[in-house]
Each structure stands twice: as C-alpha cells, then as structure tokens.
Amino acid sequence: MPRVPDEVFRAPKGVHDVLPPESGTWATLVGRFADRAARSGYGLIVGPVFEHVEVFRRVGEHTDVVSKEMYEFEDKGGRALALRPEGTASVVRAYVQHRPTPPWKVWYVAPNFRYERAQKGRYRQHWQLGAEVLGVDDPAVDVEVIALLDGFYRDLGLSGVTLALNSMGDAQSRPGYVSALRAYLLDHASSLGSEFRERVEANPMRVLDTKVPDWQDVVGRAPQLTEHLSEPAREHFEQVQEGLQALKISYELAPRLVRGFDYYTRTTFEFQSDALDAAQNALGGGGRYDGLAEEMGGPATPGIGFGAGIERLVLALDAASSAPTTRRLDAFVINGLGDAGSVATTVLVSELREEGLGADRAYGGRSVPAQWKAADRSGARYGVMLGRDEAARDAVAVKDLETGEQVEVPENGLATWLSDRRELGSEVAR
RNA sequence: GUGGCCGUAGCUCAGUUGGCUAGAGCGCCGGGUUGUGGUCCCGGAGGUCGGGGGUUCGAAACCCCUCGGUCACCCCA
Numbered sequence: 001m002p003r004v005p006d007e008v009f010r011a012p013k014g015v016h017d018v019l020p021p022e023s024g025t026w027a028t029l030v031g032r033f034a035d036r037a038a039r040s041g042y043g044l045i046v047g048p049v050f051e052h053v054e055v056f057r058r059v060g061e062h063t064d065v066v067s068k069e070m071y072e073f074e075d076k077g078g079r080a081l082a083l084r085p086e087g088t089a090s091v092v093r094a095y096v097q098h099r100p101t102p103p104w105k106v107w108y109v110a111p112n113f114r115y116e117r118a119q120k121g122r123y124r125q126h127w128q129l130g131a132e133v134l135g136v137d138d139p140a141v142d143v144e145v146i147a148l149l150d151g152f153y154r155d156l157g158l159s160g161v162t163l164a165l166n167s168m169g170d171a172q173s174r175p176g177y178v179s180a181l182r183a184y185l186l187d188h189a190s191s192l193g194s195e196f197r198e199r200v201e202a203n204p205m206r207v208l209d210t211k212v213p214d215w216q217d218v219v220g221r222a223p224q225l226t227e228h229l230s231e232p233a234r235e236h237f238e239q240v241q242e243g244l245q246a247l248k249i250s251y252e253l254a255p256r257l258v259r260g261f262d263y264y265t266r267t268t269f270e271f272q273s274d275a276l277d278a279a280q281n282a283l284g285g286g287g288r289y290d291g292l293a294e295e296m297g298g299p300a301t302p303g304i305g306f307g308a309g310i311e312r313l314v315l316a317l318d319a320a321s322s323a324p325t326t327r328r329l330d331a332f333v334i335n336g337l338g339d340a341g342s343v344a345t346t347v348l349v350s351e352l353r354e355e356g357l358g359a360d361r362a363y364g365g366r367s368v369p370a371q372w373k374a375a376d377r378s379g380a381r382y383g384v385m386l387g388r389d390e391a392a393r394d395a396v397a398v399k400d401l402e403t404g405e406q407v408e409v410p411e412n413g414l415a416t417w418l419s420d421r422r423e424l425g426s427e428v429a430r
Numbered sequence: 431g432u433g434g435c436c437g438u439a440g441c442u443c444a445g446u447u448g449g450c451u452a453g454a455g456c457g458c459c460g461g462g463u464u465g466u467g468g469u470c471c472c473g474g475a476g477g478u479c480g481g482g483g484g485u486u487c488g489a490a491a492c493c494c495c496u497c498g499g500u501c502a503c504c505c506c507a
Contacts, residue, residue: 013498064505068431086507112507117431119501126507211503260506282507309507336465367464376467387465401467 014117014124024326025314026127029156030109032324033129036152037107040144042131045106047090049113053080055093058295060262062203069114083113086261087130087307088289095134096298102135112307121280121312130286132305134293139236142267142288143243145304149271149284150249152308156324158316160274161283164254165244167237168205168264169229171291177228178204188218208256224255233266240267263289267304275319276312283316284308329358330418332375332401336368336387344386348396348411355415357422376401382418 011017018026034044053072060066071083084090087110095104111125118124131148133141146163153161169177182204189197196215199207208219229237244251251269259268268287276283286306293301317323331352335345345361352359362374368385375383385397390408398417399406409417 010498069505114506116505117503118499119503122506128507206505280506284507307507312507332467334466338464365464367460368466369463370460370467371464372467374467383467385466389465397465399466404467406466 012124016123021326022314025317025323026310028324028326029310029313030129032155033107033109033152036148036155037131040105040148042105042107042148045091045094045108047094047108047110048084049111050081050083051090051093053082055089055296056082056085058263058292059086059089060260062206063260063262065114065260069116071113071115084110085114086112087128088132088261088263088286088292088303088305091130091132091305092134092289092292092298092303093296095301095303096293096296099298100134102301103141104134105131107131109310119280121276121309121315123311127310128284128307129310130305130307132303134303135301136304137290137302139239139267140243142236142240142304143247145286145306146240146244146269147247147249149306149308153271153283156313156317157320158273158275158313159320161316162272162274163249163251164257164270164272164285165241165251166254166257166268167226167229167233167266168258168268168287169225170233170236170265173228173230173233174265177223177225180223180228181205184222185218192218203262205258208258219256226253226255236266259285259287261289263292263295265290269306271308273312273316275316280312282309283312327358329360329378329380330422331357331359331382331384331398331414332378332380333359333361334368334371334375334383334385335361335365336385336397337391339365341386348384348386348414352415352418355419357415357418381421384414 037044053070056070057066065085070085073081073083075081087108091106091108108130109127110130111127113125115124116122129152131145133145150163168174182200185200185204185207186197189200192215196207205225207215208222210216210219226234226237241251254270257268257270258264259270264287266288268285270285271283272281273283274281284306285308286304288302288304290302291300292303293299314323333345333349333352335341337344342365349359349361358380360378360380362371366374372383380401383399383401385399387397390397393408393410394412395408395410396414397406398409398414
C-alpha cells in the first residue's frame with residue numbers, strides 16, 4: 001500500500017511542481033511569448049542553468065541576490081559554480097564568448113534560483129521569460145524591448161498593469177549623482193539608525209525604493225537621478241519616451257525605481273500589477289546594461305533586456321480570472337465492442353491524432369458506462385463510440401457531451417466531421 | 431536569515447475537559463447499467479493524525495525539538 005512519501009521524496013523547501021491543468025496555462029503563455037519574440041526578430045537562446053560564480057558577481061557584489069541568495073556549489077572538478085539567479089548575466093556571457101554580429105536579439109524561458117524564504121509570488125526556483133538585445137545603442141531598441149513585453153501582457157488581456165520608467169544615468173552622470181546622493185542622505189541619517197547608514201555607504205541608490213516609512217521622508221526629498229543626467233543620457237531618455245508615446249504605450253515616470261542589480265544604466269523599467277494582492281507586485285522588468293559585456297572581458301557593447309516572472313503572471317491572471325484556456329480534446333473514443341473492439345479503438349484514436357485532432361480513450365477494458373464517465377471527465381467535446389449496430393454500417397456513434405445530442409457518422413468520414421467542428425482559436429494542448 | 435499563523439484520507443475540514451475500532455463532504459473505484467456521461471441509489475478502497483522524543487493507566491489533543499506549508503520583513507520575478 002502506498003505510504004506517505006518520506007520527507008526526502010517531497011520537493012525541497014521553497015520549490016514546487018507545476019501540474020496539469022495549470023501547466024497548460026504555462027504552455028500557452030510561453031507559446032504566445034515565443035510568437036511575439038519571433039515576430040520581432042528574436043531567436044531563442046538555450047543556455048546552462050549554472051555558470052562560473054564570477055559571471056553572476058558582475059551583477060553587483062552588494063546586491064542581495066549575489067551576497068546572500070546565490071546557490072553556490074563546487075563541482076567534482078573543483079570549479080566554483082552557481083545556479084543562475086537571473087537571466088541577463090548568462091546571456092551577456094554567451095555574447096562575450098561567441099561574439100555574434102550585433103544586433104544580437106535573443107529570447108529565453110528559463111528557471112532562476114535564489115536561496116530565500118518563499119512567500120506569495122516568490123520561490124526558490126522561479127521561471128522567467130526574457131529578451132535581450134546586445135550591440136545597439138539606439139533608443140528605438142529600448143522602445144522595442146518595452147513594447148515586446150507590453151504587447152505580451154496586452155495579448156493576455158491583463159488589466160491593472162502599469163509601466164514604471166526611469167533613467168539610471170550613464171557612466172558620465174552616475175558617479176556625480178551617487179556622491180551627491182550619498183552626501184545628502186548621510187547628512188540626514190542621524191535619526192534613522194545604523195542600518196540606514198550602512199546601506200547608504202554601501203550603495204546609496206539601493207535605499208531609494210525603500211518601503212520603510214521613516215526612510216521615505218528623507219529619501220523623498222533627496223536629489224533625483226533624472227535631474228543629474230548627462231546631456232546624452234537625457235536626450236536618450238527623451239527619445240525613449242517619444243517612442244513609447246508614438247506607440248501609445250502609457251507609462252509613469254518613477255524617479256526612485258532602481259531595481260535590484262548594479263549593472264543597470266540609463267533606461268530602466270518595471271511592469272507592476274495591482275491585480276497581485278501581495279507584496280510582490282513586480283510582474284517583469286529590466287533595463288540597459290551598457291557596461292556589462294566589457295566587465296566580462298568583452299568589447300564595450302550596449303545592451304538592454306528584461307525578465308518577466310511566469311509564476312507572478314499566472315497569479316495576476318488568476319486574480320483577474322483571465323487565464324488563457326488550453327485546447328480541449330475533440331473526441332474521447334469509447335469501445336462498445338468488448339475485447340473484440342480493443343484493437344479497433346487503438347487504431348481509431350491513432351488515426352484521429354494523425355489527422356491533427358485531439359483524441360483520448362480509456363484503458364483496461366472498462367465497462368461502457370465507466371468509459372462514458374471518463375469521456376465526460378476528460379472535457380472532450382464529443383464521445384465517439386464503436387458500437388455493434390453502427391459497425392454493421394461502417395459507422396460510429398458520436399455524442400455531443402454538452403448537449404447530449406447523438407448522431408451516427410461514417411467511420412471513414414469521422415476525422416473530417418470532427419475537423420469541421422473544431423473550435424476556432426484553440427491552442428497548444430495540455 | 432527574522433517574525434506571525436497552520437500541519438488529521440487525493441482535496442476541504444470536523445474531532446467535546448486527554449478516554450470506544452479516528453469521522454464527514456467532495457473526489458476516486460465498483461455495482462445498479464459491457465449500448466451511453468453529467469443527476470440519483472448502493473457498496474468499496476484510501477490514514478505512520480507531518481516526524482522524533484516526553485508527560486500519562488491512556489495522546490490526534492498537553493510539553494519540547496524538528497521538518498514542511500503559508501503570510502510578512504529584507505529584497506526581488
């Protein structure tokens with residue numbers, strides 16, 4: 001008799017399985033994203049799920065993701081490796097290694113790993129859809145990348161999504177701003193305790209988006225990034241905004257949007273959902289990382305991209321109860337001929353599948369009523385029964401499982417009959 | 431890593447001040463019905479009461495530890 005699985009035969013802490021039918025939503029989401037990416041000229045990149053630790057250290061030594069959330073390990077060859085905590089670093093590493101001709105436009109679907117306590121919308125392994133463009137400085141590509149993600153969310157009919165937009169400044173404008181910010185914040189840090197002080201000294205920009213109310217007062221009056229942009233950075237930012245406006249993509253300027261990685265420069269953005277009734281409302285986001293390729297030993301190469309969490313998207317869709325529907329089976333085949341019909345059932349199901357129809361069946365010689373029950377539960381549109389009377393006329397009985405209406409259809413015309421009644425717009429199967 | 435809440439059947443949950451063989455609904459399987467599902471009736475399978483230790487004549491219940499889930503903080507998708 002089955003025993004309750006021992007603790008080791010459970011998914012490890014903080015990770016989870018995605019099973020049917022929920023996984024059908026996943027398949028649909030990935031398919032739609034793949035379509036959009038392909039239509040925009042992006043190719044799929046499939047990479048390793050782990051890298052040398054140094055690859056990820058480049059995203060920022062002071063970030064939480066690197067300093068306390070990485071799954072680091074040593075392999076049997078003594079290499080210092082880590083499970084990928086985010087997608088961009090791996091893509092840039094691949095760029096530096098293979099030196100493809102720019103513009104290099106890729107998309108991916110891949111898991112990320114972060115060692116942290118799970119909560120709603122936050123897991124130790126989570127999946128992201130993402131896209132990156134390397135080798136293009138043109139603000140048009142900033143606009144394109146944002147439009148790709150915006151269009152994806154629109155395809156899904158997701159409402160209550162806002163786009164927050166900011167510029168983090170370039171190599172010319174950032175150092176001056178950071179020191180001005182640090183000076184201002186330390187000036188006003190006296191009443192805010194040592195933690196505030198430590199974080200300001202490590203990286204003052206990381207406190208800009210704080211949720212601590214006491215800190216927000218001081219931070220809210222601090223100098224803003226966008227007031228310290230160099231002329232080229234300011235111009236770039238304006239052109240990005242013009243492009244978004246031309247595409248009628250609405251956005252809100254978010255001068256304190258800094259995001260979690262140190263590599264960001266100039267354009268940064270984040271899509272937030274108010275449907276996520278949780279602390280984790282960021283659906284997806286990204287930005288430019290113009291210095292990252294060079295830091296990995298490659299040529300100076302501008303880059304921009306984003307990651308979008310699948311789990312959070314599914315949560316947001318559920319909250320809006322607008323999860324995309326998956327394809328239903330066209331037919332469930334019932335063997336009404338007993339043992340003599342066993343092979344015929346196998347053949348008929350196979351023929352329907354070869355014709356591109358969705359077909360399934362029961363196994364194990366179950367009673368006819370039990371097979372009809374299984375047909376009902378399968379969600380199939382029609383029950384198709386191989387019956388003695390119909391077989392004498394080379395036909396099958398076909399019953400609409402919603403209306404209960406039943407007709408007789410010639411067996412050699414069944415696939416056509418079913419195809420004629422397929423629902424339009426049905427998609428990838430579960 | 432810190433804190434709150436919660437672990438009883440596949441799921442949702444009852445289980446009296448510590449006391450009979452641990453229950454219900456849904457789901458699952460079979461039968462009524464090897465020629466008809468959804469409704470109905472009958473029957474059945476399924477439990478280390480998260481795990482370990484302790485208190486007690488006796489623990490699902492009380493105590494300790496531990497594992498897990500969940501929500502929040504830090505931070506992020």
